[in-house]
Amino acid sequence: MRLSAEELSGERGGEMVFSDVSFALCAGDALVVSGPNGSGKSTLLRIVAGLLPAAGGRLSFDATESFPTLASACHYLGHQNAMKTALTVAENLGFWRDFLGTPLNPVDDALEQVGLGGLGHLPYAVLSTGQKRRAAIARLLVAHRPVWLLDEPTAGLDAASEARFGELMAAHRRDGGIVIGATHLPLGLEGAGELRMGET
C-alpha cells in the first residue's frame, strides 16, 4: 500500500491555508502533522479523507478491490466524536460497524480494547469526556480501514488511555496500516515522519 501527496494545497472560505505539501507513506508508516492553530492540519486531514476538495496538487493511493478509492480506505477521527447521544455506546458502534461495511472486531471486543468493557449498555450521553473519546476510538476497531486519519486523537484521554491507544496504533501499523495524526501532543508513534504546517 502506498499513499502520497504531491504539492498539495488547501483552502477554506476562498483563502489559501497551505500549499506545497508533499509526503509519501507505505504500509506500516506514520506521519505526525504539527503546527500552530489555524495552520491547516485539520484541513489537510479532511482533504485526505475526501471530505474537502484539494485546491491543488495530487493525492495518490494504490486502489484495491476492497478499497477502490482513498476515501473508502480511510477512518477519519475528527474533533467531533460522531456518536448519537440518544443511542447506547454499543448501538453507536454497531451502527458504524454496519455502515462502514468492512467488519473487524465485534463491538464488545472493541470496547474491551479501549477500556470500556461492560459499558456498552450506557447511553453515549452519560459517558465522561475521555470515555466518549475512547468510544470514538473504538470505531476504528469495529471496521477495517487501512488508513487512520486522526485529528487530536488523544484530547481528553488520561495517561493510561493514551498508552493503550499508542498500542492500538502500533498494532494497526504492524498489520500494514497507515496512521496520519494531527496533534499538539506527543502521540508516541515510533519512527513516524513529521510534517510541520505553517512554516514557509
Ligand SMILES: Nc1ncnc2c1ncn2[C@@H]1O[C@H](COP(=O)(O)OP(=O)(O)OP(=O)(O)O)[C@@H](O)[C@H]1O
Ligand atoms: N469553514 C471554514 N470557512 C472559512 N475558514 C475556515 C473554515 N474552516 C476553517 N477555516 C480556517 O482555515 C484555517 C485552518 O483551519 P484548520 O482547522 O485546518 O487549522 P488547524 O491547524 O487544524 O488548527 P487547530 O490547531 O486550531 O486545530 C483557519 O484559519 C480557519 O479559521
